[in-house]
Amino acid sequence: MTAAERYAVYFAPPAESPLWRFGSAVIGFDAETGAAPAAPDLPGFDPETWSEVTAEPRRYGFHGTLKAPFRLAEGCSVQDLEAAVAACAGGHHAFEMPPLEVRALGAFIALVPAVPSPKLEDLAVSAVTELEGLRAALSPAEVARRNPEKLSARQLTYLETYGYPYVLDEFRFHMTLTGPLPEPERDHALIALQAAFAASGADVPAVATGIALYAQEPGAPRFRLMRRFAFGSAA
Template identity: 40%
Template sequence: MRYAIGFTPSVCDPLTYAAADWLGRNPYSDALCEQPHVAGFSTAEFAFLTAVPRRFGFHGVLRPLFRLADGMTEADLLYALMRFTSELSPFSIGRLSVQLKDSCFMLAPAGASAEVNALAAMILQRFEPFRAMLSDAEIERRDPDRLSAAQFANLLRWGDPFVLDDYRFHMMVTGPVPAPSQLRMATALQTFFEPFCLAPLEINSLALFVEAGAGAPMRVHSQHPLGKLPAHRVRPRTAAPIEDGHLPAPVGETRVALAMRALVPAR
């Protein structure tokens, strides 16, 4: 069993539904979704190109996957995460846009966000006592010969090479796409996600993800709003107006947050 901490839109956010359709899986329910037909790609080819982010679920990583250290329990982790999120306040980062890195497409803000970078660093340090040290086999699986000296040092110290100065917030929407297909994929992604990326993204919660076993799909275990719940007010995101000119109705996200926190064992 491994855990990760990240950001994903709320269970009722239009972007959550859109990403679940695109990737073919909803990380909240683990339900499979029918993927869209994308011009220039067969059904099988499109499923293959989205297989990696489908397993990880739509989210931006803040604390990469880790096993619990000896003596630590899931209840301990949940309690610490609840305390941590209650100390924070929601904040916005820039509008998301489709970007390409290492042949993979992602949704990411155009520029670096000092606030989200600081949040990732805080989470890394605050939850380090919960992380079990990597085994030699786990280190080798990260292909350390391809890492820079700083990235290799991060791998040994923090369990992941792409943290601190090497961290960049992003939400993956494809795995590696061959160069001849990248323009078609970029066009399809822009058309599909643009209506959901018209406003700056608000980081208003953290989600605990769980991986039940090696290679298993990651799912949302629980979601934790930032700030004290009585004062928490979520402004529901909406997609662009639909054809008849109406917007999707707002959803009671605070009630959803309260219900999800109720799943956490009391201490």
């Protein structure tokens, strides 16, 4: 199997779930099938404008980050990565996700847990630490893209250690729905997405049954869902 350019380990709702359908429709891309589902009817946004609003999350597919995008370390194969992700998943069991809410996070809008979820946080710690040995070190350009001058001392340490500043105690689970928006447009999009989420049937607690490996093939503009790994499965 040919190695992809980058990989990521994400929480991805089951493909048949209302949550997956809602998120994929909002960003205009189903990372599992490659299809472009029609966006929900959002007052005040025509399809072209909404496509621009969601261009950034569409690059990565609908997901909640556990292990941020990374390149494979030299000497590590795709098979090594799949075995490690399977082992990580095998150390956890299915659990109910906390209720999700549509909120503004800075300049963008995302689905975030309404209450803390220790099991979700433990899963993220496992993904970050257990897969670290397969990650290639960041290049200077990759470090620069994280704007290290704007990070706290702890976040900078995490960037240097794990290739991503928002891990461990800095981790905040979210499922991105838009790119950055100016304040008036963001407020309007927030109200529209909250209404669409409530009407979608996706606003009920989902059950986390596994994790997913996403891959960005060389030259590809987007990540695709490569494989799902069920909790409790053997490596």
